[in-house]
Amino acid sequence: MNDWLAHRARATPDATALVWAETGDEWTYAALDDAVDDLAGRLAGLGIGPDDHLGMLLSTRVEAVRVVHAAMRLGATLVPLNTRLTPRELDDQVELADVTAVVCGEATEQLAVEATDAAESVPLVSLDEPQWEHVEPLSAASSEPFDRADWADDDRLLLLFTSGTTGDPKAVTLTYGNIYSSAVASAFRLGILPEDRWLVPLSLYHMGGLAPLYRSTLYGSTVVLRGEFEPGPTADDVDSYDVTGVSLVPTMLKRMLDSRGTLADSLRFVLLGGAPAPDSLVERCRDYHVPVCPTYGMTETASQISTARTQEAVEQLGTVGQPLFGTDVTVVDEDGEPVDQGELGEFVVSGPTVTPGYYHNPEATEAAFSQLGLHTGDVGYRDEAGRLYVRNRKDDRIITGGENVDPGEVVAVLREHPGIEDAAVVGLPDEEWGEKVAALVVARDDELTAEEVEEHCRERLAGYKLPRLVDFTDELPRTASGTVERAAVREILTAPDRVDVADAEETAAGDASPKAAGETDERESRDETASRDGDDDAL
């Protein structure tokens, strides 16, 4: 097989492939195919081919869709990079994934340059006019003939980062077969129609934004792409473009409903994932006839593991439905033995969508897999109809606005501060974001303020990983064996009589439920980037 776009352009050349919601511009499959051919030729002219790991550091734009398809056409491994990470974080990923070239644009060039500063051998290519001398403008590249890649199901299509549970980011290998199987199983669960239009307001460096690009190409349907997530305009897109399906994280859906009350009835499904869907949100969808389909998935399974249909979602609150066709979920106890229906255990997943493992990380791969399949770290149960309910995580991962945050990574950054002796990081419930990152810090002296801690973190961590609440203590609660007691940390951080160490002005304002130190009011700025980021991996 050649790349999917090539097949699709032969099967339905005149069907609409892509709509750019910001302007209403449209591309047919034939037109997209031509544009991708041109781009692939230029990338080939820059020496990029099947052996390359092509980093994509781009804000959401039409050209990013072309890069996704061009990588497949050339047979290069695509490595989508999160534009919200710090240069330091990105540098790690570029190295870890053996990235051999990075495509950036005007909005991300600076970040790309800083991120590859340490690895000067990685060529940078810009879709726009570059500001830096060593960044190559794609427009100046001469087109070279290239061989269209042929591949087998087991060949690698993507390396996609997940925050993982050990602090270090891990690059998940996803094969052509993984993505294809997921697209097919999703079609079998949600249904597809040739006239479908799938709205994608999620970032393209996470599975939730990327998957619909591949899927829609396979299906021959239309992607409606939006650059900025804004609740009202995104809700309006559904109406303007007769959108039949949309992928969202709960935070986004809530804000769209807050903004517009309901969504247009062209919708056949709202695929809702990346974080648990609050019952109140599902009930609201029921009342306003929004066809919500809560889903559970992860990068390692190329997105959906299970997806509830609307009727069961509203009748069995809290369910994420039955596993998709071809996917098997076993619920196991601490010893890895299957438990009975209704009993809590860890979800272990097997099937054709499951990654073969983490790139160049056999230890992590070995730790994640058993004979039964991939151990997800998610704990829940299965009801009598085989529907899954996710309860919590075995590890301490925090999911905020759909993004995974590993507490260990934040703790490690906190400990780098000379004034911090020790720290614990947990997730606290948050109505807007599902969870928020919170830190309990043991300072070396009384001088350290929450603002200083924040400042320190901001330079080293992506925005969504920053503690929204910083509190201080003399000693972390630990078990006899020395392990931090996370429950006790949570208790301290949420205690109403907690002594706030900073931001006296805010506490002085007399709020009955005083705002904690360092709980800054960044909602607005965060919204613009964070929530369009949601999803992550589930959709």
Add this chain to the structure above:
Amino acid sequence: MNDWLAHRARATPDATALVWAETGDEWTYAALDDAVDDLAGRLAGLGIGPDDHLGMLLSTRVEAVRVVHAAMRLGATLVPLNTRLTPRELDDQVELADVTAVVCGEATEQLAVEATDAAESVPLVSLDEPQWEHVEPLSAASSEPFDRADWADDDRLLLLFTSGTTGDPKAVTLTYGNIYSSAVASAFRLGILPEDRWLVPLSLYHMGGLAPLYRSTLYGSTVVLRGEFEPGPTADDVDSYDVTGVSLVPTMLKRMLDSRGTLADSLRFVLLGGAPAPDSLVERCRDYHVPVCPTYGMTETASQISTARTQEAVEQLGTVGQPLFGTDVTVVDEDGEPVDQGELGEFVVSGPTVTPGYYHNPEATEAAFSQLGLHTGDVGYRDEAGRLYVRNRKDDRIITGGENVDPGEVVAVLREHPGIEDAAVVGLPDEEWGEKVAALVVARDDELTAEEVEEHCRERLAGYKLPRLVDFTDELPRTASGTVERAAVREILTAPDRVDVADAEETAAGDASPKAAGETDERESRDETASRDGDDDAL
């Protein structure tokens, strides 16, 4: 992967798998799964396992659906056998496909016994109370534990007979991957919805009837099965069971429309194949809002090669649409070189649905394949949008009521008659059946009548292969090189001043367009069996 039904029963146990239209009885996927498990256990008890080639000689009934799934569960190769064949024809197929056991029922037991008379080592199993001593009743078989088959895409799922072009039937090998790819590509073209209901009034020993059973299991939708094709009641089923899709051959659709005027608007598509759809029929569908989707396919491609969507079907009369996703069609000239758009040539097909070849027939396989793919023998062209138009066949195959008839096979049978010196067989246009079989015979003396010729054929050929018109001549028209000139044969057989040699009564009736000798009026009896047989391979 295990069998598809096992996966489906886990993914959506409570969804309706099957409706038996004659009674309205329904089975969920969980119930069907249980029944198949029971059947597979009994078949295992009779010693049937992965190495077996399980013949299925059954009229359309619910139990046949179970046999299809049980074979897959056991990993046995399923060999669907055409109940309309003569014992002699069946005997050939049983031998050719190395059938190791045959499942029959009350209605087909006699035929099964006669067909395996020469091959006594083939055990016969009946779903009902057997009349013959050596036929094993399934109800008496004890259930044995068995291993659920695991398989790879390239493993053989089916051997399905096609009449082929050389007179000898050929068993087409179809793999799990072929059938799966076809189901997925069909979904991508026609769309699927979880609540879909696919009406199957076609025989289960042809691709058109069999494919929806596999597909619907993959999709999780419902099959509505009908035992007898009767135009009115079948049309009524669409309404009664909220049918969203139906597979038909043109003859069947025409008769349903004749009977009921139009079809219920629950329909999203009428997949119309097995024979060219007359323009008049497509226009009628347009006028009555019947969502017709003309398709072109064959057993060797696990059904659809290309399928037109309704809009293009009615706007571009005669088209069978663009090839399905993943399928490539090259139009080639006599030398096997691709021709330009708009030019006539043979269709050569490649893609994941194409058979790996004919079972134990390397000569036929080699003859059918080139570097470009499978040479279909169908001649047509491609328009500027890549839509295909089928014009005629390179070989002389006759397609009547959706069944393929090889003229060579009929000629060979005719020549067996001591009174026949030579014969030529061609297809003549027929409003009801698309084509009808017609024979031009050189008799050894004047005594031979068309009735005698018919009688001779009836004992040796399935009903649909019988010449509907028999005429006599002194000499067959031949080219200089001795090849029969088929066009000239057709001219003789359709000449209005043709001398009819028999059935003087009918000609004496003074019909201006006299009915030819032997053109018997069997419509009614034929209808009952022949037209429900339609499809064959395309759908």
